[in-house]
Amino acid sequence: MTIASACGKIILLGEHAVVYGRPALAAPLPDLRATAAASDLAEGEPGSVCIEAPDIELAAWLHELSPDQPLAVIVRLTRQALAIEKHPPLALRVQSSIPVASGLGSGTAVSVAVLRALSAHWGHPLAPERQSALAFEVEKLHHGTPSGIDNTVVAYEQPVYFVRGDATQPFPIGAPFTLVLGDTGLRSNTSMAVGMVLQAWQAEKERFEALFDRVAGTVALGRKAIEQGDWATLGEAMDKNQQLLQEIGVSSDELETLIETAKQAGALGAKLSGAGMGGNMIALVETEAAADIEQALQNAGAAWTMTVEVGA
Numbered sequence: 001m002t003i004a005s006a007c008g009k010i011i012l013l014g015e016h017a018v019v020y021g022r023p024a025l026a027a028p029l030p031d032l033r034a035t036a037a038a039s040d041l042a043e044g045e046p047g048s049v050c051i052e053a054p055d056i057e058l059a060a061w062l063h064e065l066s067p068d069q070p071l072a073v074i075v076r077l078t079r080q081a082l083a084i085e086k087h088p089p090l091a092l093r094v095q096s097s098i099p100v101a102s103g104l105g106s107g108t109a110v111s112v113a114v115l116r117a118l119s120a121h122w123g124h125p126l127a128p129e130r131q132s133a134l135a136f137e138v139e140k141l142h143h144g145t146p147s148g149i150d151n152t153v154v155a156y157e158q159p160v161y162f163v164r165g166d167a168t169q170p171f172p173i174g175a176p177f178t179l180v181l182g183d184t185g186l187r188s189n190t191s192m193a194v195g196m197v198l199q200a201w202q203a204e205k206e207r208f209e210a211l212f213d214r215v216a217g218t219v220a221l222g223r224k225a226i227e228q229g230d231w232a233t234l235g236e237a238m239d240k241n242q243q244l245l246q247e248i249g250v251s252s253d254e255l256e257t258l259i260e261t262a263k264q265a266g267a268l269g270a271k272l273s274g275a276g277m278g279g280n281m282i283a284l285v286e287t288e289a290a291a292d293i294e295q296a297l298q299n300a301g302a303a304w305t306m307t308v309e310v311g312a
C-alpha cells in the first residue's frame with residue numbers, strides 16, 4: 001500500500017484581489033491533512049479503480065463516477081501525466097481532517113494527496129511544480145478563474161508570496177507567529193464567491209480595480225511586517241485587508257461577529273481567510289492569549305477553532 005498526504009492552507013492576505021493579478025500571501029497548515037492510500041486489488045479489470053471516500057459517503061468504481069467528479073478528474077489527470085493506462089486494478093481510499101468548504105483548501109489537499117499516492121504507487125513521484133499544475137486543472141473545474149494560489153501553497157507546503165502567472169516565490173518568515181482560526185460553520189463556496197466578485201468587477205471595474213490595489217498595499221505592508229517580526233503592523237494589515245474584503249462584498253455577519261470577538265478578546269488583527277461569505281476567519285494573537293481567544297470564539301458561536309504557529 002502507498003500512503004501520501006497533503007496539507008490544508010490559509011490565505012494570510014490578498015484573497016480575491018489575487019485573481020486579478022495582485023499579490024497574496026498564503027501559508028500551509030501542516031497539522032490539517034488529507035490522506036490517500038493506494039493499493040493493488042487481487043481482482044478486477046486492468047485500469048479499474050475502486051474509490052472510497054467515507055467523509056463524503058462515496059464508494060464507487062472510477063467508471064461509475066461523473067467525469068467531472070473531482071476525484072475522478074484527479075485520478076485521470078495523474079494517469080495521463082504519467083502516461084499510465086492499464087495499471088493493475090487499484091483501491092484508492094481518501095480521508096481528510098480538513099473542514100470541508102471552509103476556506104482551508106480541503107479540495108486542493110485531496111487532489112494533491114491523491115496524485116502523490118498514485119504517482120508514488122506507480123513508481124514516478126511528481127515534483128511539486130507538476131503536482132501544483134495538475135491540482136490547478138481540478139481547481140479550474142470548481143471555479144473557472146482560480147488564481148493558482150491554493151494549489152501552489154498546498155503542493156509546495158511552504159509559505160508563498162504569490163502573483164498569478166509569476167514563478168512561485170517562497171517567502172521567509174523571520175520569526176514564527178500565532179494565529180487562531182475560527183469557523184463560522186457556514187459553507188464557503190469558492191466558485192460562488194469568485195463568480196460574485198467577477199460580476200461586481202464587471203459592473204464597476206474602476207472601483208474594484210482601486211479596491212484590489214488597496215488590497216495589494218496591505219499585502220506589501222504585511223509581507224514586510226512578517227519579515228521583520230513586527231506583529232502590530234501585521235495585525236494592522238490584516239484589519240485593513242478585512243475592511244476591503246467587506247467592501248468587495250465577501251464578508252458576512254457571522255464572519256464579522258467572530259472577527260469582532262477575536263479583536264475584543266485581544267487579537268492584534270483579524271480577517272476572513274479564503275473565499276469568504278462563510279468559512280474561516282484568522283486572528284493574529286499573542287501565543288499566551290490563544291486559548292482564551294479560542295474560548296471567546298466558541299462562546300460567540302464558532303463551529304470549530306484551532307491555534308496554529310505559522311513558520312514554526
Ligand code: MEV
Binds near residue numbers: 150
Ligand atoms: C481562495 O482560497 C482564494 C481566492 O482568491 C480564489 C483564488 O485565488 O483562486 C478567493
